[in-house]
Amino acid sequence: MSIVPKETIEVIAQSIGITNLSPEAALMLAPDVEYRVREIMQEAIKCMRHSKRTTLTASDVDGALNLRNLEPIYGFASGGPIRFRKAIGHRDLFYTDDREVDFKDVIEAPLPKAPLDTDIVCHWLAIEGVQPAIPENAPLEVIRAPAENQIYQQKDGPLIDIRLPVKHVLSKELQLYFQKIAELTMSKSNPSLFKEALVSLASDSGLHPLVPYFTNFVADEVSRGLNDFLLLSNLMHVVRSLLQNPHIHIEPYLHQLMPSVVTCLVSRKLGNRFADNHWELRDFTANLVALICKRFGNTYITLQSRLTKTLVNALLDPKKALTQHYGAIQGLAALGHNVVRLLVLPNLEPYLSLLEPELDAEKQKNQMKSYEAWRVYGALLRAAGLCIHDRLKIFPYLPSPSPSFLNKGKGKIISTEPNKRKLSVDSSSAMQVDKPMGDDNPPQNSVQPSSSGQASDGNAPESRNAKEKEGSKGRAITMKAILDQVWKNDLDSGRLLVKLHQLYGDRILPFIPSTEMSLFL
Amino acid sequence: MDPEQLDEFVMGYLKKKGFNGAAKQLQEALHNNNNNNGTGSSSSFNSTDYHNDPELTKLIRSFSQSENDPTRYRNGYSNLRSWAYNSLDLYKHELLRVMYPVFIHCYMDLVGKGHTQEARAFFNSFRKDHEMIHLRDLQKLEGVLVPSHLEEMEFARSLRQSKVNIKICQYSYDLLLQYLHRTESTLMLGIINEHINFQVYSGQPNSSSDDIDAVTIVGSFQETADHVNQKEIQWGLLEDSLEDRLEKTGSLLTDSEKGQGESKDGDVDDSNKKRSTEIGKQGSSLKKLKKDKAGNATAKVARQETSTVSPAPRVKSELALPVMSTDVEESILEDLRNRVQLSSVAMPSVSFYTFVNTHNGLNCASISHDGSLVAGGFSDSSIKVWDMAKIGQAGSGTLQGESDTNDQVAGPNGRRNYTLLLGHSGPVYSATFSPPGDFLLSSSADTTIRLWSTQLNANLVCYKGHNYPVWDVQFSPFGHYFASCSHDRTARIWSMDRVQPLRIMAGHLSDVDCVQWHPNCNYIATGSSDKTVRLWDVQTGECVRIFIGHRSMVLSLAMSPDGRYMASGDEDGTIMMWDLSTARCITPLMGHNSCVWSLSYSGEGSLLASGSADCTVKLWDVTSSTKLTKAEEKNGNSNRLRSLRTFPTKSTPVHALRFSRRNLLFAAGALSKPTS
Secondary structure, three states: OOOOOHHHHHHHHHHOOOOOOOHHHHHHHHHHHHHHHHHHHHHHHHHHHHOOOOOOOHHHHHHHHHHOOOOOOOOOOOOOOOOEEEOOOOOOOEEEOOOOOOHHHHHHOOOOOOOOOOEEEEEEEEEOOEOOOOOOEOOHHHHHHHHHHHHHHHOOOOOOOOOOOOOOOOOHHHHHHHHHHHHHHHHOOOHHHHHHHHHHHHHOOOOHHHHHHHHHHHHHHHHHOOOOHHHHHHHHHHHHHHHHOOOOOOHHHHHHHHHHHHHHHHOOOOOOOOOOOHHHHHHHHHHHHHHHHHHHOOOOHHHHHHHHHHHHHHHHOOOOOHHHHHHHHHHHHHOOHHHHHHHHHHHHHHHHHHHHHHHOOOOOOOHHHHHHHHHHHHHHHHHHHHHHHHHHHOOOOOOOOOHHHHHOHHHHHHHHHHHHHOOOOOOHHHHOOOOOHHHHOHHHHHHOOOOOOHHHHHHHHHHHHHHHHHHHHHHHHHHHHHHHHHOHHHHHHHHHHHHHHHHHHHHHHHHOOHHHHHHHO | OOHHHHHHHHHHHHHHOOOHHHHHHHHHHHHHHHHHHHHOOOOOHHHHHHHHOHHHHHHHHHHHHOOOOOHHHHHHHHHHHHHHHOOOHHHHHHHHHHHHHHHHHHHHHHHHOOOHHHHHHHHHHHHHHHHHHHHHHHHHHHOOOOHHHHHHOHHHHHHHHOOEEEEEEHHHHHHHHHHHHHHOOHHHHHHHHHHEEEEEEOOOOOOOOOOHHHOOOOHHHHHHHHHHOOOOOOOOEEOOOHHHHHHHHHHHHHHHHHHHHHHHHHHHHHHHHHHHHHHOOHHHHHHHHHHHHHHHHHHHHHHHHHHHHOOOOEEOOOOOOOOOOHHHHHHHHHHHHOOOOOOOOOOOOEEEEEEEOOOOOEEEEEEOOOOOEEEEEEOOOOEEEEEHHHHHHHOHHHHOOOOHHHHOOOOOOOOOOOEEEOOOOOOEEEEEEOOOOOEEEEEEOOOEEEEEEOOOOEEEEEEEOOOOOEEEEEEOOOOOEEEEEEOOOEEEEEEOOOOOOOEEEEOOOOOEEEEEEOOOOOEEEEEEOOOEEEEEEOOOOOEEEEEEOOOOOEEEEEEOOOOOEEEEEEOOOOEEEEEOOOOEEEEEEOOOOOOEEEEEEOOOOOEEEEEEOOOEEEEEEOHHHHHHHHHHOOOOOOOOOEEEEEEEEOOOOOOEEEEOOOOOEEEEEEOOOOOO
């Protein structure tokens, strides 16, 4: 019933010398005690409010007792709040911590310092509505929070103008650092030093104030220097380092950074010289894009969808240059196998038919064009192949011929590679998915451009392709049967494989995991 | 049911209810009946009739069997509650509004019948439902445990005696009655009939949010409030006020101003210098005031334009007002001429006086009209007055230190640089400067009000009249008269030359916590712990307006300079803007999250400043709100008053605010070290 238990009443009664209090009387008194306590507290709270305080003190209670014409409780008039302690062994029993003090200690103690006298200090809380940044005012962080509220409120009231006392101070050292990095990026004369700079960018912890300047710098230079291959490459390396730096919070600047990065991926022309290996730059940038998507895709859900939309548009537009197609394919491929499966593979067939005339050296006289077409073809093959590889990998291992075969699965692939390479010029080493992209390009470069007889080289796969198309028809039926039998629950990927095989012929085979391959061959 | 048993029940019921006469008659009738039965007469169709009616029997049985059964309340209420919660969404909020009065009356019935334990259990199991809106009432009621408390406690008594008015649409009303009849919950029906006064209206139910009645439950109150609020009030400004005179002279001056430009500028510069020393920070304030001056020319023009648009009506003063000396008048006119025009885009400057080393003892702070004098009332009964002009002359060294103040230039009282006024014998709860700054009034827990001269630094008069601590005292806008309010639930009007109060305003149901004068001196407003604000006619002493809507005690009041609006701030941090003539809340201002200690309107009434225990000063755009209300009256319940700025202090709750006549905002508070 009452929150004051009967026992409390009994204890209080004993403490003031009433020993013969009957339990019934205690029970009757308890609710009244509670009511009186509440009444006193209500008055005490009034006293507290009128003393312009938000903490109740003992003096407020005394004031309340005075209001009720009661004797105040003496002995609690200390300034600070009373410290209560829990009685050991009791959950709800408290006592005030009242230390015994030796008189001798009190007398011998040095006089305490006299309390300081009350005084008034005056300062400007605001000057024409703006808080000056002086030590008397609350520090800036505190100001900023309400400032945001004001911005929020501004939406419904257009009249408010906001003048924030925010001043951005960049230390001399940081300014120097920024200048140096910018110089290095622009000059391209000292690759080793630039590498060091990149390491510093990727690891230094104090660079956060510079991030807006760097993003600005990158955006400016990319838009200005599309003809300067080396500069673009350097800039992308800078971006990568910034992304790698764990101390930098780059998120707010992504929107500024993304356009320049995507430009380096799908621009028609990167660099103006023939020797510029813009393929490499595109590959690098594709990885960069994938890195960004992986890191910030969760926070910005629209990021990846917007990006893929841009890339797919670039890919499917036949008016765009092949270089752009290449960039788009690489970008999509870097975004993961699902992206490739969903967005590239459905368009594969029409696209390849579009590409075929370009591949044909006889029809396409422009060697450069033909070369580009082969690059695109290679990129597509690789993307599709990796995708199907991934697809096949997720299926449980089948009853394979022998466990030993299973164990050396990986080695088997590698060992088969040299055989395949003569068939498929393309990046077979990309089987090791982890390997950076840059590595699988050199073989391409070395193989294709160096082969002077491009016509024959181009012809050979074409004719072989045709030949195999006929041959594989019969094989495809058997293969389909096997596939149906093996992957009953995923006809889809079986069909995919068949389709890919139709399109690419044997060149797709290196991408099929060895265990499965053993079923084919 | 055995007829004899039934008769017994009826008899018992009648006796219990105190209908002794009826009981006797019944007994006689029964006696006769028995005799008749014995003689075989058939005249007793009456009794057989009610014995055979099953409905009636059931009813009577329900009355008799469980008259004292406390679980009936619980069951009845919980059934009603679950029914209300499951009712149609459209009508739910109206039905839920019925729940609170039923709840508290069930509780009080239980207490009244002595079922303390059941009452507490009942209260605890359902209090959650009502905590959001009625938390403070619940806290009060929670302590009521014994029947005698119901008598003793003002709040409970007024609840018991009055009926709650609930506006409810026709359909909700029908629903409720249907439910009560269908379930035969006579107990609930009884409570509802006894304590709720339904105001049934036809049409669709109102939206729940803007219903004030939902907040205040004291029903008789609402009626008197409605009644009182019918009275006519003259909220206009006084005839021939200084502002008026300024308008006139101002319009005369504009022509000749160009010619006199030189000399006038000189004057202004002089006054600027004077002011700068007053403020106490020479460098910055001088600069600031130069700016003020620059803005003045345009401001003046703007003022003339606006003043012609909507002149407030003029009224005659009903008090004999003191004659103002020409010096004072001149300086006020000078100030008004130099007033900075403020608006939502032209913010004021805020000068903050921070009390340091108060050791938690500062109870109140007050700033004189020109900002040059600052007074603090302390819990050790002392009053300390700082003359900021002198401190300003002494140099700005004091601004830096919290510790080295004693080394500063010796004031009139030895080494202190403030004037210590001793006289009270209890905590000083309020202080106020007379408009020219020559007098200071203070009120204290020792039930007295004291008048001090700031020139003589001495106590002149002690006004005794209140019986309990005097919470607040305020000088009238023209001086001489002052109003005080106290824990004894009265507000009183005094004049400086009488030691007895001139008027006593009684009517609040709890402490009167704050008081404020209307600019035309004919009215005072009081805010109280009963969560209402009242407006009183000074001449008649009558209550002319009751403003209901706050959810906790009212701590601060401010009147707009045009006399049309009033702002009140409460313990929860809500500020309400009231239209005086309609007694309606224009809009609540939400933003503070702790007690609003102080409110102040800017000189021309376009901005409202509020100071709170949450260590901020907020500025609110008042003009937009009032304009918008008229336009949006039909469609809008959006938050129309806009918070323009928030100025956080380091850790200083803002105790006092004042716009000077030139629209410089002064604020004061005691630095409270964060408890680490």
